[in-house]
Amino acid sequence: MLYGTPVLDGIDDKVLAEIEEMRTDLKYRLAEPHRWDGQLRRQLQARAIQGSNSIEGYRASVEDIESIMSGEEPLDTSDSVAKEIAGCQRALTYVNVLAKAWTFRFDVGLLHGLNFMIIGHHLEKTPGTVRPGGIYIRNSATGQVVYEGPDHQAVPELLDELADWLDTGDLDAPSYVRGAMAHFNLVKIHPWRDGNGRTSRALQTLVLGRDGITTPEFCSIEEWLGEAEITFDYYRVLGEVGRGRWSPHDDTLPWVRFVLRCHHMQAQRVRRRLAEAGEVWTLLEERTDAEGLHPRTVSALYQVFVSRRLRRGMYQADEGLSQGQAARDLRELVANGWLRPYGETKGRFYAPGAKMAAIKEDFAARVQPLRDPYRALGDG
Known part of the structure; x- marks a missing residue:
């Protein structure tokens, strides 16, 4: 059983309507090509990669990330962090391709593949394969366990259920809500030894991309999530809604509202x-x-x-x-x-x-x- 999609209130519908209005505006602005489009897209993708990696403690400047994306050596970023950046870039590039594919379906192999792209340079962590045992998320400051993932033997079945839901579940729900729930369920299943957060955020972007929400560079909220104060709120909401262990009966509305707020704020920023x-x-x-x-x-x-x-x-x-x-x-x-x-x-x-x-x-x-x-x- 997965965490369920919540029932939205009137205020959520208003926020969604405003997000959709900004999306339509962005769509029309992008319909006509401009000389600056390529550089702006690269900048936005670099900021998304920066945000997703900074959440995990891998920090690099936007300028170095753009260099890595362009095949140049970064000026300040260490080799180890550069590999994390390159992994995220591979996954987001693939997400961009899949978002436009004429035929597509979600499956567990895709989820494992995204994880391998992101952390494939860590072969000792068996990327792209289900973790062999339990997993515990600790507070980095205190060492206290703040979340325990579901038993590893339950993970394959949960991934099958998630893949099926991605293809057929809650199709009448707004795309932003479905993306939020895909993100939440995958990160709470925590199926891999590493890269769970980055893979879950990439999946959210893919869900939106498949539903025609502009392009991944413009619909991703990873840049917004990477800001220090927002990162704190991100972990706080994940913890409050998900509690200390896998508990799919809990109300997920606070999480969805957090994500909708992020989409709204990021859309304002991109429109500007x-x-x-x-x-x-x-x-x-x-x-x-x-x-x-x-x-x-x-x-x-x-x-x-x-x-x-x-x-x-x-x-x-x-x-x-x-x-x-x-x-x-x-x-x-x-x-x-x-x-x-x-x-x-x-x-x-x-x-x-x-x-x-x-x-x-x-x-x-x-x-x-x-x-x-x-x-x-x-x-x-």
Whole structure:
């Protein structure tokens, strides 16, 4: 028996309606291609990977994650953390492919496969296979057991039930609710020795992707979950709803509401970034044109706007340039005060120069706080 999908209240329906309204808005904005779409998608996927891994204690900068995604060596991230990042990237890339597959069904093999992609570099943890014994989640500060997973002998049957539910269960429930319940049930079954949280979050993104909720880069809440305060709330709600051991009779509405709030807040953030992207790109086009710079350099400047640094290899790949062309463009941007170089050879990168720093500061001053939908609608 799995944890059941809860009955929603009127306020939940209102929050869902607002999420759907933002989703429709994002869908129309994405329907028309823009020069900045590829960089924005990469940035969002990098932030999702960063969030999911930071929850598990594997920390890396967005810039290093983008480097890993692009096949470059990260500047600051250790080899061990880089492997965790690469594993998450593999799984989310596969999720993106499956979200668009013309024929598809959920099965247990898929769940094991996602887990193997995420932690396959830890063969000693038997990735992608059911744990051979019990599993206990401990408070890292006190060592106290806060959750005990179901007996390992019950796990295969529970996974079969989950896979069947994913294909046929509660199909009339909103996709965001089904995604939340897929996440919750898998993480509470805790079928593997490691990677359970990351696999459960990837599954949630896949459920949404299969239901046409834009693309995984835009529907994932992993970036939001990775913020320190939200990560604390994430574990708190998982603990309160799931209690100390497998107990599928408990009410799951608090968990679903937590997830809906996360979707709403992340959607606000992504919608703001999309609007900002168009405004920034247009501004950079005007400024570079006035200075007689090549139009393609806007790509490099936009990357520095959304990130803290740019590496030549990424700009070169984005614009399909030779090494010499990319190097010349970047030298010109440095000479014109747009970029500031740091480091040498493979470790060289470019940070905002005075002109770009002024633009970033101006846009940062305009940012308005996000709106908590449950508080705004009268249920704090």
